[in-house]
Amino acid sequence: MNSDGKDLRTIIPDLREIPLAELAKLGGSPLAQSITLYRKRLQDQRVPRNSFQAGT
Amino acid sequence: MITEHRLPWAEFESLAAGAGGLDAIGSLRNGQRSLHTMLLHMISRLATGADPEAAAFRDGWELLGRLQLEGAHDWLLDLPHLGGWAHYGLAGIEDGNVKGLSHFAVMAAAAAIRSGTPFELGVPVRDGRVVLPGLGFLEVTTDSRWIRLRCDGDTVNVGGHFEADRRLLVPDDGSGPPVPHWSGTPLVRAVADGLTWQVLLEAEYPYLDYRLPPMPAQWAAGALEKWRKRIQLAWEVLIRHHSWAAVPMANAVSVVVPLVAERKNDRISATSPAAFGAIATSWPPDPVIMAETMVHEFQHVKLGALMSLIPLTEPSDKLEYAPWRLDPRPADALLHGIYAHLGIALFWGAQQEIETDPDDILRARVQYARWRSVIEPTTRALMQAGCLTEDGRRFADRLCVRAAELTAVPVPGTALSMAAEAALDHRLTWQLRHQAIDVGATADLASAYRRGEPGPGPELPRSWTDRRDVRPVEAGLRSRLLAMRYLTPGRYRKKVEKADHADGLLLAGKSKKAIRAYRDRIISSLDPQPAAWIGLALALNQVPDEPFKNIFATQLALIFDIHGHLGSEDGLRDPIHLARWLT
Numbered sequence: 001m002n003s004d005g006k007d008l009r010t011i012i013p014d015l016r017e018i019p020l021a022e023l024a025k026l027g028g029s030p031l032a033q034s035i036t037l038y039r040k041r042l043q044d045q046r047v048p049r050n051s052f053q054a055g056t
Numbered sequence: 057m058i059t060e061h062r063l064p065w066a067e068f069e070s071l072a073a074g075a076g077g078l079d080a081i082g083s084l085r086n087g088q089r090s091l092h093t094m095l096l097h098m099i100s101r102l103a104t105g106a107d108p109e110a111a112a113f114r115d116g117w118e119l120l121g122r123l124q125l126e127g128a129h130d131w132l133l134d135l136p137h138l139g140g141w142a143h144y145g146l147a148g149i150e151d152g153n154v155k156g157l158s159h160f161a162v163m164a165a166a167a168a169i170r171s172g173t174p175f176e177l178g179v180p181v182r183d184g185r186v187v188l189p190g191l192g193f194l195e196v197t198t199d200s201r202w203i204r205l206r207c208d209g210d211t212v213n214v215g216g217h218f219e220a221d222r223r224l225l226v227p228d229d230g231s232g233p234p235v236p237h238w239s240g241t242p243l244v245r246a247v248a249d250g251l252t253w254q255v256l257l258e259a260e261y262p263y264l265d266y267r268l269p270p271m272p273a274q275w276a277a278g279a280l281e282k283w284r285k286r287i288q289l290a291w292e293v294l295i296r297h298h299s300w301a302a303v304p305m306a307n308a309v310s311v312v313v314p315l316v317a318e319r320k321n322d323r324i325s326a327t328s329p330a331a332f333g334a335i336a337t338s339w340p341p342d343p344v345i346m347a348e349t350m351v352h353e354f355q356h357v358k359l360g361a362l363m364s365l366i367p368l369t370e371p372s373d374k375l376e377y378a379p380w381r382l383d384p385r386p387a388d389a390l391l392h393g394i395y396a397h398l399g400i401a402l403f404w405g406a407q408q409e410i411e412t413d414p415d416d417i418l419r420a421r422v423q424y425a426r427w428r429s430v431i432e433p434t435t436r437a438l439m440q441a442g443c444l445t446e447d448g449r450r451f452a453d454r455l456c457v458r459a460a461e462l463t464a465v466p467v468p469g470t471a472l473s474m475a476a477e478a479a480l481d482h483r484l485t486w487q488l489r490h491q492a493i494d495v496g497a498t499a500d501l502a503s504a505y506r507r508g509e510p511g512p513g514p515e516l517p518r519s520w521t522d523r524r525d526v527r528p529v530e531a532g533l534r535s536r537l538l539a540m541r542y543l544t545p546g547r548y549r550k551k552v553e554k555a556d557h558a559d560g561l562l563l564a565g566k567s568k569k570a571i572r573a574y575r576d577r578i579i580s581s582l583d584p585q586p587a588a589w590i591g592l593a594l595a596l597n598q599v600p601d602e603p604f605k606n607i608f609a610t611q612l613a614l615i616f617d618i619h620g621h622l623g624s625e626d627g628l629r630d631p632i633h634l635a636r637w638l639t
Binding site for chain 2: 006007008009010011012013014015016018019020021023024026029030031034035038039041042044051052
């Protein structure tokens with residue numbers, strides 16, 4: 001629990017128990033909101049690579 | 057009813073402190089499974105046309121649905137290859153490009169072959185191979201770009217050309233006999249103290265290439281065996297001395313991508329938030345360095361997964377100083393770097409207690425001293441920049457608490473001063489490169505100095521961070537020697553004689569002579585001498601109670617720029633005199 005007394009909410013819907021064939025029927029659901037949000041994040045930040053280089 | 061994933065506060069706090077046990081890794085993995093499902097669903101909504109690439113994707117998607125009903129699809133959702141590919145696939149199809157979508161068919165086929173699920177699919181052939189991600193590849197002789205794979209649960213029929221027992225289509229751990237038409241992906245099974253780390257060596261998978269040079273497609277003779285041994289020895293270091301990182305890492309990291317560094321003494325390593333569970337690295341020079349690299353990169357793996365679940369940074373154009381890079385970094389990259397260096401500090405903090413060779417002890421102590429000291433100030437700078445979300449600020453607060461705990465641990469003075477000097481050299485090099493200062497204001501100050509007017513007091517010209525190199529300055533031999541002095545002391549002892557006169561004095565601790573030498577060089581040269589200015593600042597910093605060390609350490613770029621406006625008048629070219637005027 002956090003300082004507000006709650007677990008942290010994430011932006012990813014829990015899809016583990018949902019049959020894949022059912023996903024297409026969930027257009028107006030939190031899944032659609034998460035998709036919109038994730039797409040925006042990809043547009044804003046792309047998928048960065050964390051690279052490290054050292055030489056002596 | 058769909059609900060979002062939730063992360064228990066204790067797991068969040070444990071991750072923020074640099075650790076994160078098996079529970080936290082389990083939560084991150086569960087989130088990645090849903091994220092990968094969501095990405096595939098996003099692609100499936102767009103992969104609708106008659107193009108064979110889109111059709112192959114849909115067949116794979118249908119097969120994954122069947123695997124899910126059998127409880128056999130988590131293996132694929134956990135495979136780093138899937139996340140790596142899905143981000144490329146989604147970006148491509150959103151631009152209207154279906155090329156590469158058929159790759160998902162071989163992913164689903166690999167999962168079905170592994171679980172013994174019957175299927176029939178058309179899959180792409182590339183360079184005479186049908187790649188089965190996470191398993192290996194089939195060699196086929198065909199001119200066609202496509203081939204049908206059919207599996208009855210036991211046997212895989214490859215386009216009618218040959219059949220293979222699906223139980224033999226597995227990664228190659230080096231123990232089994234050759235399988236006709238099959239090359240298993242090299243698998244390393246490292247065992248130490250009864251604990252096992254299984255990891256694939258994925259040298260040529262296109263969606264895990266990190267845009268860095270990968271290994272050549274063919275393993276050179278003996279190279280694979282060398283990697284197996286190095287991973288085994290690194291695992292022994294990790295499990296015996298860094299179990300806080302080793303146990304969760306072995307649970308999460310299933311792929312190592314070997315890279316080739318451009319130069320012999322360079323090391324490169326990388327991760328991508330898209331590919332949870334994969335770490336790329338060039339050949340590590342010894343098992344301890346490999347262990348450190350794994351700890352370092354595993355920090356990125358954890359944070360990447362966490363940030364895909366819970367945004368910790370806000371989109372921002374602000375750039376900040378990162379004490380480990382010579383380019384300014386945006387907020388998310390800076391937070392990644394901070395977190396990675398917390399892991400590095402924890403690693404060397406433990407390592408300094410177990411090393412026995414004097415050079416290795418020195419390396420561990422200085423590495424510990426150097427990286428623990430940057431975590432809190434860099435995190436505070438990030439917080440002050442206003443680039444963190446509310447959860448990001450909570451994460452940063454916990455990071456700072458952990459950093460303070462590390463900073464309280466005593467370290468011998470020699471190691472502390474070596475670490476501080478390397479850090480100052482880095483910061484000053486960055487400052488000269490990227491701290492831009494109002495040109496008109498510095499010219500006005502130069503005029504005032506020339507006219508003998510009083511100094512400006514606390515009101516200094518406006519400055520800002522510039523992504524470009526503002527002044528031409530290289531991290532040259534002195535910077536390399538300052539790092540070599542503790543990273544590879546044996547090499548340092550051979551190379552230090554190549555340092556120029558002033559740098560040699562600095563490195564020998566002859567501070568006052570070094571100050572004179574750098575000062576003379578700046579006064580006598582009409583060309584800018586950024587390396588000499590940094591050297592002068594370092595030499596001043598070596599002298600206790602030196603009155604100008606602080607202004608050189610914090611305002612070097614300003615003094616340098618004003619000096620550049622002064623021209624060739626001898627009486628005006630003394631950098632110390634100029635610093636006194638500014639103080």
